[in-house]
């Protein structure tokens with residue numbers, strides 16, 4: 001088992017970073033009535049960990065006895081019927097799904113599948129109907145339509161069903177949904193907090209950490225706890241005992257993007273653009289999300305640029321990322337950004353050095 | 355450990371008025387519907403207005419009061435955006451519902467039970483135009499028939515056919531359309547309904563509802579917290595109640611203004627100020643760092659744009675031109691966010707633009723070809 005899973009705190013009492021939130025969630029369970037919950041915050045900040053611990057607080061150890069199923073729903077979509085395939089993770093009292101996995105059919109997941117789940121109450125061993133929780137992941141990726149559909153479901157079945165929604169970007173969740181939830185913001189842990197977690201994991205694994213070692217990993221993690229733990233484990237695999245000079249290697253794809261950035265800075269020409277396209281394809285084929293590529297590329301370019309150009313370049317990054325959302329082929333838009341950059345940078349060089 | 359939270363209830367539902375007369379601040383609709391309770395007659399209705407002002411509450415209350423628990427299921431059909439409302443589904447669902455004849459009113463019936471059925475179309479503005487057009491056919495056959503009578507002989511067959519359909523469906527149904535924006539409802543539908551605009555609740559009304567709930571739940575809310583609550587909920591009582599319950603459950607029975615802000619997703623003042631300060635610094639890297647930090651803290655960028663606008667409008671040290679330039683960019687970024695654009699990139703663009711405006715750098719870009 002990877003360390004990120006092995007050392008994930010299981011109960012609210014053991015949560016390290018968001019201790020205050022964990023404490024509040026415990027109170028919430030004790031009070032016995034709670035609104036729907038919306039957890040939001042950057043990736044790797046600890047949302048899933050808190051949700052799992054919260055379920056355990058609500059339902060006891062049985063919440064951890066989950067089964068994973070691939071289920072198919074037949075949905076009547078007016079003129080034709082559709083087969084929706086979704087992976088569910090469920091225990092006696094809760095079901096977890098990622099409705100956005102259904103892509104453009106996500107509306108039917110909300111209208112048919114989620115409503116069905118919300119309506120049916122599980123029955124405990126004594127034949128009593130019990131309370132149920134639906135965990136919906138990535139709600140920020142749901143279409144507007146699907147989000148609209150969720151509104152009234154949230155009100156109608158609220159007597160015995162609670163939703164726990166989870167997302168990265170709460171701006172993409174409609175106001176209508178946000179106003180029906182208790183909003184729980186999960187901020188990314190600070191570097192000091194990450195160091196604490198790493199040191200605890202080191203202790204549990206019986207490892208000796210040279211001074212400053214955990215701090216260096218934390219510094220490179222961009223405040224992403226998952227990422228910090230992953231690279232800590234990678235270091236362990238690469239070399240143990242640790243040395244104080246041991247390199248914390250960046251992810252392969254990040255190195256690759258920093259290469260691309262150097263390529264672009266060195267030469268601005270159609271030929272170079274063509275080469276860069278090949279490399280961008282490599283990244284996309286390896287499933288690096290296009291907006292992550294664009295943001296990383298911007299970051300690398302900004303590091304190398306004159307202050308004068310930074311405003312202009314960051315504007316075009318935002319412009320092409322927006323276009324990418326509206327379009328379908330992300331490669332076009334990343335490439336357009338690169339071309340734009342080349343043209344701006346070249347005029348800058350000519351204006352400055354003739 | 356036994357599963358808990360059996361009695362769990364959302365306050366929004368718990369404190370939803372059950373009777374029309376308890377709906378606050380919407381006098382006109384309450385007057386018309388009270389009359390309906392007396393006379394048993396009722397036009398098609400269109401309720402529109404911002405969220406959390408009592409539209410759904412009013413429709414459900416009148417339906418319950420007219421028919422009581424026993425007949426509710428057979429007489430009231432509630433369709434909302436959580437149902438598939440494509441044209442086919444609307445057609446069959448409504449047909450099946452409306453086709454079952456209404457039984458005669460029993461002698462000892464305590465509820466008014468008028469001889470029609472009610473179809474509530476909640477969140478009607480998210481229905482497709484096709485489906486809305488289809489509804490037209492059901493609800494307004496009466497109208498069509500009356501028009502047809504001017505078409506003389508050729509239309510007689512049509513008239514008869516229509517009349518038969520009309521007799522089975524339309525005479526016995528009343529539609530309640532509910533939406534936020536009346537402009538999203540096709541005109542022929544809207545023009546055939548009695549329209550009621552639901553006003554945002556005034557601070558006074560909000561406060562009195564909130565204080566009532568506080569009393570029932572044994573909470574303590576001081577004047578400052580009360581005014582914070584009303585300013586962050588913008589006349590939306592649902593929001594106010596949800597925030598109140600959230601804060602009560604997280605922070606206990608004595609609630610401070612900060613508690614309310616933290617459950618609402620509103621960005622704290624000092625965070626907004628830090629971003630503005632970075633803009634004033636004139637240093638791109640400082641601003642970039644601040645934006646990175648903002649995103650890592652998990653605040654919603656869309657909310658930040660709203661609060662930046664408020665702050666910019668109130669700035670004393672900059673000219674109207676500068677304000678306009680910044681506001682324009684805020685609007686553009688907001689639209690991009692609605693389209694699903696990346697929060698970091700949009701906010702960075704806004705901050706970079708604001709910085710340029712603050713230092714009166716020329717608009718447009720120097721090296722764009």
Ligand SMILES: Nc1ncnc2c1ncn2[C@@H]1O[C@H](COP(=O)(O)OP(=O)(O)O)[C@@H](O)[C@H]1O
Nearest residue numbers: 004008016017043044045046047048049225226
């Ligand atoms: N509060 C915490 N204390 C200690 N470790 C944590 C905590 N929260 C998260 N982690 C670790 O960080 C990893 C990533 O957290 P996760 O909850 O999956 O993030 P998110 O859902 O926000 O992407 C987890 O696998 C876990 O090992």
Ligand SMILES: Nc1ncnc2c1ncn2[C@@H]1O[C@H](COP(=O)(O)OP(=O)(O)O)[C@@H](O)[C@H]1O
Nearest residue numbers: 366369370377378405406407408409410411592
């Ligand atoms: N005019 C009102 N009078 C009393 N309570 C109201 C009023 N408007 C809203 N509420 C409260 O807010 C909640 C949401 O109201 P609802 O009718 O569902 O709003 P919408 O207008 O969005 O349909 C209700 O549960 C109720 O407690």
Ligand SMILES: [Mg+2]
Nearest residue numbers: 043044047048
């Ligand atoms: Mg996650």
Ligand SMILES: [Mg+2]
Nearest residue numbers: 409410411476
């Ligand atoms: Mg409503």
